[in-house]
Amino acid sequence: MPSDRLLLIVEDDAAFARTLGRSFERRDYRVLLAANINEAAALLQENSPGYAVVDLKLNDGTSGLTCVQMLHKHDPDMLIVVLTGFASINTAVEAIKLGACQYLAKPSNTDDIEAAFGHVAGNTEVELTNRSTSIKTLEWERIHETLVETNFNISETARRLGMHRRTLARKLEKQRIK
Structure with missing residues (x-):
């Protein structure tokens, strides 16, 4: 298996990490799991993943x-979502x-993440909205x-917020955000 199909998942929710990992393994990725930055750093000692989900x-x-x-x-060419x-x-x-290379809000599935890996370059055709940002969004x-x-x-x-x-x-x- 090519090393460019090596994926590092840095996720503290063990059940979610395992589920996501299995889903990527079904797509022929080799998956490494880390629950925190220290575990990720240890895995980088012996591996050079081409992809990461953090x-x-x-x-x-x-x-x-x-x-x-x-x-x-560690690797400026690594595709990180x-x-x-x-x-x-x-x-x-x-x-x-x-x-x-991309930033996704949960819930996102394997299709979304894999598409994000493939969509590295910017898109000048993205639709612009005429609606201004709401006060609630700005507050959040x-x-x-x-x-x-x-x-x-x-x-x-x-x-700091004075509340x-x-x-x-x-x-x-x-x-209610996880």
Whole structure:
């Protein structure tokens, strides 16, 4: 099997990682699983994957953006897709700057991810919208940006946003994002 079909999945949800891995194995990829950036770094010692799928928010408190940066330094030609339940414009821009080829919001399936690997170049034909961004979307993006800045510390995020911690917790509960 060619080494360019080697895929690294960095995902802390073990069940999701296994399911995604099996799905890619059925498509003739060889899959490596890592639950955090340290496990990913250890796998890179002996492997050179051509593809990677990285979760944006890892349970060990590490940002997936740090993992993207590490993977890109290891191999600038690696095709990296960031997969997240915490999608925001800010993290999408940073992921691309750090070396990701695409950024997908959950839920995304194997077809979406494989298509993202094949869609590396930009598209000037993408449809532009005439609708401006809603206040709720802007608010959510600012909340998420601050969550990332504080390493997902809700108390510190609430303080920086000037809102009560319980108010922020209610807003996050309404989003119900994994």
